[in-house]
Amino acid sequence: xxxxxxxxxxxxxxxxxxxxxxxxxxxxxxxxxxxxxxxxxxxxxxxxxxxxxxxxxxxxxxxxxxxxxxxxxxxxxxxxxxxxxxxxxxxxxxxxxxxxxxxxxxxxxxxxxxxxxxxxxxxxxxxxxxxxxxxxxxxxxxxxxxxxxxxxxxxxxxxxxxxxxxxxxxxxxxxxxxxxxxxxxxxxxxxxxxxxxxxxxxxxxxxxxxxxxxxxxxxxxxxxxxxxxxxxxxxxxxxxxxxxxxxxxxxxxxxxxxxxxxxxxxxxxxxxxxxxxxxxxxxxxxxxxxxxxxxxxxxxxxxxxxxxxxxxxxxxxxxxxxxxxxxxxxxxxxxxxxxxxxxxxxx
Amino acid sequence: xxxxxxxxxxxxxxxxxxxxxxxxxxxxxxxxxxxxxxxxxxxxxxxxxxxxxxxxxxxxxxxxxxxxxxxxxxxxxxxxxxxxxxxxxxxxxxxxxxxxxxxxxxxxxxxxxxxxxxxxxxxxxxxxxxxxxxxxxxxxxxxxxxxxxxxxxxxxxxxxxxxxxxxxxxxxxxxxxxxxxxxxxxxxxxxxxxxxxxxxxxxxxxxxxxxxxxxxxxxxxxxxxxxxxxxxxxxxxxxxxxxxxxxxxxxxxxxxxxxxxxxxxxxxxxxxxxxxxxxxxxxxxxxxxxxx
Numbered sequence: 001x002x003x004x005x006x007x008x009x010x011x012x013x014x015x016x017x018x019x020x021x022x023x024x025x026x027x028x029x030x031x032x033x034x035x036x037x038x039x040x041x042x043x044x045x046x047x048x049x050x051x052x053x054x055x056x057x058x059x060x061x062x063x064x065x066x067x068x069x070x071x072x073x074x075x076x077x078x079x080x081x082x083x084x085x086x087x088x089x090x091x092x093x094x095x096x097x098x099x100x101x102x103x104x105x106x107x108x109x110x111x112x113x114x115x116x117x118x119x120x121x122x123x124x125x126x127x128x129x130x131x132x133x134x135x136x137x138x139x140x141x142x143x144x145x146x147x148x149x150x151x152x153x154x155x156x157x158x159x160x161x162x163x164x165x166x167x168x169x170x171x172x173x174x175x176x177x178x179x180x181x182x183x184x185x186x187x188x189x190x191x192x193x194x195x196x197x198x199x200x201x202x203x204x205x206x207x208x209x210x211x212x213x214x215x216x217x218x219x220x221x222x223x224x225x226x227x228x229x230x231x232x233x234x235x236x237x238x239x240x241x242x243x244x245x246x247x248x249x250x251x252x253x254x255x256x257x258x259x260x261x262x263x264x265x266x267x268x269x270x271x272x273x274x275x276x277x278x279x280x281x282x283x284x285x286x287x288x289x290x291x292x293x294x295x296x297x298x299x300x301x302x303x304x305x306x307x308x309x310x311x312x313x314x315x316x317x318x319x320x321x322x323x324x325x326x327x328x329x330x331x332x333x334x335x336x337x338x339x340x341x342x343x344x345x346x347x
Numbered sequence: 348x349x350x351x352x353x354x355x356x357x358x359x360x361x362x363x364x365x366x367x368x369x370x371x372x373x374x375x376x377x378x379x380x381x382x383x384x385x386x387x388x389x390x391x392x393x394x395x396x397x398x399x400x401x402x403x404x405x406x407x408x409x410x411x412x413x414x415x416x417x418x419x420x421x422x423x424x425x426x427x428x429x430x431x432x433x434x435x436x437x438x439x440x441x442x443x444x445x446x447x448x449x450x451x452x453x454x455x456x457x458x459x460x461x462x463x464x465x466x467x468x469x470x471x472x473x474x475x476x477x478x479x480x481x482x483x484x485x486x487x488x489x490x491x492x493x494x495x496x497x498x499x500x501x502x503x504x505x506x507x508x509x510x511x512x513x514x515x516x517x518x519x520x521x522x523x524x525x526x527x528x529x530x531x532x533x534x535x536x537x538x539x540x541x542x543x544x545x546x547x548x549x550x551x552x553x554x555x556x557x558x559x560x561x562x563x564x565x566x567x568x569x570x571x572x573x574x575x576x577x578x579x580x581x582x583x584x585x586x587x588x589x590x591x592x593x594x595x596x597x598x599x600x601x602x603x604x605x606x607x608x609x610x611x612x613x614x615x616x617x618x619x620x621x622x623x624x625x626x627x628x629x630x631x632x633x634x635x636x637x638x639x
Contacts, residue, residue: 063442067442069441069442069445071449113620115624116620116623116624116627119623119624119627120623120627122441122445123384123441123445123582124578124623124627126384126445127574127578127619127623128619128620128623130571130574130616130619131616131617131619131620131623134571134612134613134616135613135616135617135620138609138612138613139613141609142609253453253456256449256450256452256453259446259449260446260449260450260453263446267442298461304460304461304464305461307457307460308457308458308459308460308461309457309461310457311453311454311456311457311460312453312454312457312458312461313457314450314453314454314457315450315451315452315453315454315455315456315457316450316454318446318447318449318450318453319432319447319450319451319454322436322439322443322446322447322450323432323435323436326439326443
């Protein structure tokens, strides 16, 4: 839906993401505000959201656009995190080189587990990626425990430019957030390109897509690669941000959490991935903030209140969204956009 | 590596496989009649096990009454889950049904933590007997009981499914929802019955696993190993469930015992990946031919 009175006269106008002067003003204003945020609010939450946004964007391309279900996103994140950490700790390679390398290594791991996707789909594919979720951490722990510290914690150095170390939440924010914004932009453009349209065709009907001349194997594998690449970048950032990683951080529950964010945000949209991640993480923060208050009512659960409450709330939210708004927050946002553009008319 | 040890691992695998077969049966039943893969089965096992434990230990009922009440509440849990979460999603895409059981798994995990906390609980010792020694192979009586009960329940439900009127209706629903409906079978009722039965089966599995390993948040991880068993036998096959369960149990113990203990954890998943690559429909599953 175009804003009222906006007509495209050139092809470049037709394909532009940002169309009008108010759009540009909002975009620049919004980005400026985003990068000034550390002045006022807790950056830690923002960093976590930004990292998760990257992982969920990847998942959005695979699950939301290509329609292939992955329950292994957090395992691929682990591949990225450990690649980056091992390169920094044992090979002394700088973060700036190990970041893309970790994306590629996670992407390759994704390829391996995406291979069955040509023959199977639905539950079966969910199973194959579930296998990744168990096999990858187990391999990380047991193959070279001398390098990865096994089940223990691996300490990771902070990123560095010259003598400046990015060892505070604020300084890491200025690494994580631009990468997150950039990768979101890439995802947005990718899904508008020929590749993205091929993905959508596969999602809507893979047999029909094949008949139309789309190489199913190539595009499914490509989708898996991109998805895991995003996960790997997220993992690498996570490793250098947390500065200590262990395999317990990358569980099946985390993978489900990512899928849940996608559902809440809305499948098959770039904005949805951002909305979903922000909504779920902020809800999590809210639960955390409320817990001292809630603990008065449930004194018997003292120690585990947050650990028990957040999965309950999260599970409930997903169930409610699936039943009442399966198209997610993004659908509501689209409705809102349409209505204000048409205002004061109803259609 | 000597022969008695190999036999020992085989025996262990066989015993563990019985429980996997039972869990696999519950997954197969749900998949056959509702086309939903129940990812929450592990959490249901945990919750039902805890409910039984609560009746026996917290409420202080005698064991038989506690187990009976546990079974009834397992049935109710199954019915409630079906009515509240899965009924509204009939006809939705496959991802919705996968996600809803995953969300359910999350919710049940949180609920267990909320009510019973994280630390492990143990059932009182109610299985009589002592470890058996057969030709140099040790078989613990708990294993034996677990295996016996699991197989017994398995056979009961297989007979019910094969010969009773309700079982016939369930099979009709599994074949085709619309055809079953046109023959006067109430499909929603069949869904409820299926989930009730699943609640019952998971209670049995929860008690058996709980009696052997204790109750705790690690139970779902054990139940997850039934997934390879299901796929091995074929998603739609009841005999496949028992063969898959036993095979996975035996292979897991053999690999863990003979090669390296840590391989034991991932053997089922490697089996799963191999099945998916080589023969996705499993041993006895139906190969679906797709048409546009």
